[in-house]
Amino acid sequence: MLLVVINSNVAKANKIQLAYLQIEAVTCSDTTIVSNSCYQGMWKQPAATGNAPLSLQFSQGVKFSKKAAPALLNGANIQSFTLITSQSLADKTLTIFNLEKTDVEVMLNYKSIDNDYSVRLTPARPSYTFVASPSSWQTIQSYVVFGIEHILAGYDHLLFVLCLLLIASTVKKLLWAITGFTLAHSITLVLSTLNLVQLPILVVEAVIALSIVFLATEIVKNTVKKTPEESLTYRYPVAVSSSFGLLHGFGFASVLLELGLPKNDQFLALAFFNVGVEIGQLLFIASVILVIFSVKRLTDISKAGMKKVEKINAYLIGSIASMWLIERVMLF
Numbered sequence: 001m002l003l004v005v006i007n008s009n010v011a012k013a014n015k016i017q018l019a020y021l022q023i024e025a026v027t028c029s030d031t032t033i034v035s036n037s038c039y040q041g042m043w044k045q046p047a048a049t050g051n052a053p054l055s056l057q058f059s060q061g062v063k064f065s066k067k068a069a070p071a072l073l074n075g076a077n078i079q080s081f082t083l084i085t086s087q088s089l090a091d092k093t094l095t096i097f098n099l100e101k102t103d104v105e106v107m108l109n110y111k112s113i114d115n116d117y118s119v120r121l122t123p124a125r126p127s128y129t130f131v132a133s134p135s136s137w138q139t140i141q142s143y144v145v146f147g148i149e150h151i152l153a154g155y156d157h158l159l160f161v162l163c164l165l166l167i168a169s170t171v172k173k174l175l176w177a178i179t180g181f182t183l184a185h186s187i188t189l190v191l192s193t194l195n196l197v198q199l200p201i202l203v204v205e206a207v208i209a210l211s212i213v214f215l216a217t218e219i220v221k222n223t224v225k226k227t228p229e230e231s232l233t234y235r236y237p238v239a240v241s242s243s244f245g246l247l248h249g250f251g252f253a254s255v256l257l258e259l260g261l262p263k264n265d266q267f268l269a270l271a272f273f274n275v276g277v278e279i280g281q282l283l284f285i286a287s288v289i290l291v292i293f294s295v296k297r298l299t300d301i302s303k304a305g306m307k308k309v310e311k312i313n314a315y316l317i318g319s320i321a322s323m324w325l326i327e328r329v330m331l332f
Contacts, residue, residue: 017104019045019054024111039083044076046104054104059093061085088112090132099126109262118142118262118269139265140272147276150255156208156324157248158284159317163215165288166310167237177237178285184245185252186274192253193270202331204250209325211244216318223311252277
């Protein structure tokens with residue numbers, strides 16, 4: 001598992017290949033087309049997908065009125081455009097051309113006169129037909145899956161959880177630590193997404209990396225101790241997980257704010273994004289526990305041997321997190 005992390009691009013510790021498409025109904029500025037429907041669009045895609053660039057294709061009856069040249073900003077190509085159709089976009093089909101050749105996913109946020117909802121398009125499903133009256137189930141599906149993918153692609157969050165697993169010496173302590181982390185990051189995720197509390201994201205991401213370095217250091221210290229005395233971190237891992245969990249919540253919120261929330265289903269999308277994050281976190285924890293249990297059963301490793309393994313893991317985790325910390329501080 002650590003080899004997978006090491007071989008990954010550490011500079012993109014909390015990034016996923018995501019494109020964002022916003023389409024919003026507006027009043028037509030041209031008085032000669034008052035009988036038509038107009039939409040303002042914003043198309044944001046990763047500048048480098050490793051394949052042919054993605055492009056938007058609509059079914060017959062929808063045409064581009066204005067299409068600005070793409071502008072490069074923060075590693076993404078951003079393009080604005082205007083759509084004109086004789087009726088609404090209901091029953092019209094959008095296809096993301098070349099999406100099936102990439103590992104990019106597109107979150108479509110559609111705002112009509114009466115409705116506002118979000119839909120997830122994937123390489124396996126690059127097309128979508130707009131509907132007049134969407135169901136909330138679409139929002140639930142999209143944001144749960146996105147939450148799962150976000151946590152599983154967020155290597156810094158996963159390494160923090162892995163450190164908690166190594167520190168918790170009993171099942172009870174592990175449950176308390178994970179519960180504290182979950183409640184803490186859920187609180188700040190909600191507060192930040194609703195713009196009630198905001199922190200500079202560059203500072204947040206740097207401190208998240210620092211929190212991993214701190215836990216890795218605590219693990220190393222514990223493995224070299226000759227006395228059974230435990231530090232405060234080992235005695236009360238819930239205190240550490242809750243404290244740093246508040247910062248991790250701001251990290252989750254930064255991605256959700258960039259993605260956007262549907263106006264009509266804002267709280268529903270927020271709730272189920274968080275549900276997706278928790279599902280992904282539980283999947284990761286279950287996988288790690290299964291690996292540890294299997295290694296112990298297959299190798300019959302001694303307690304001293306496990307201490308050595310923990311020490312090696314802690315050094316690897318601390319080294320990776322230190323690189324992230326340096327990179328993120330340099331972005332200040």
